[in-house]
Amino acid sequence: MFSNEIEVVTLFVDDIGAARQFYENVFRPQIIYQDDVSAVLKFSGTLINLLQASEAPELVTPLAVAASGSGTRMLLTIKVENVDAVCTELTKRGATILNGPIDRPWGRRTAAFADPSGHVWEVAQEIA
Template structure:
């Protein structure tokens, strides 16, 4: 039997309060079309994995008896996309109305990064290897 740690993460489900707004953001900023859409979800393929945007009203049924945090609770993770030129990507994000949380900044571990948030509060980082 394979150990779970040796398998790829296939889909990450993000709980969102305003599905239509977040879906439009992903289409506009990432230049993607949803591969699946229904009244409560939209799925986007990102190269090696998929992101499922799920209306928060449906989240409780998936994780109960666990609790669902709201956007104001703060971020507990971030997605990172490796790019060749962080500054150029930041320039490309501006016309889409994307406000950076931070960066571009050179990190002590040899990576130049910038971070932004989707409308549901999920943090995305773009990262360029410097060394």
């Protein structure tokens, strides 16, 4: 039976070493597996697989793997209690805030940052 539970999100990265270092510094996840071309990181109930982009074609053929500089095509959001405090900590850990913190009309205060390959992450808190 088909499930709607997301188990793994795979991010194609340009430099596995730089990506691994970024994720370890910023998120401090548990490392489930790693080798020369990948790293599987545990984020609560979801796994994030960092995969060297050169290894990705076999997973998505006949589609092409887009270049990281071609523009953002996804946003991953993490719910937090205090966006401003999290942004301060993210900056200390080496992340560059792209935008925010900003109050959004849909009832969230958000801020965004990107990994070295351009995958954008957002932290968001509920506001009244």
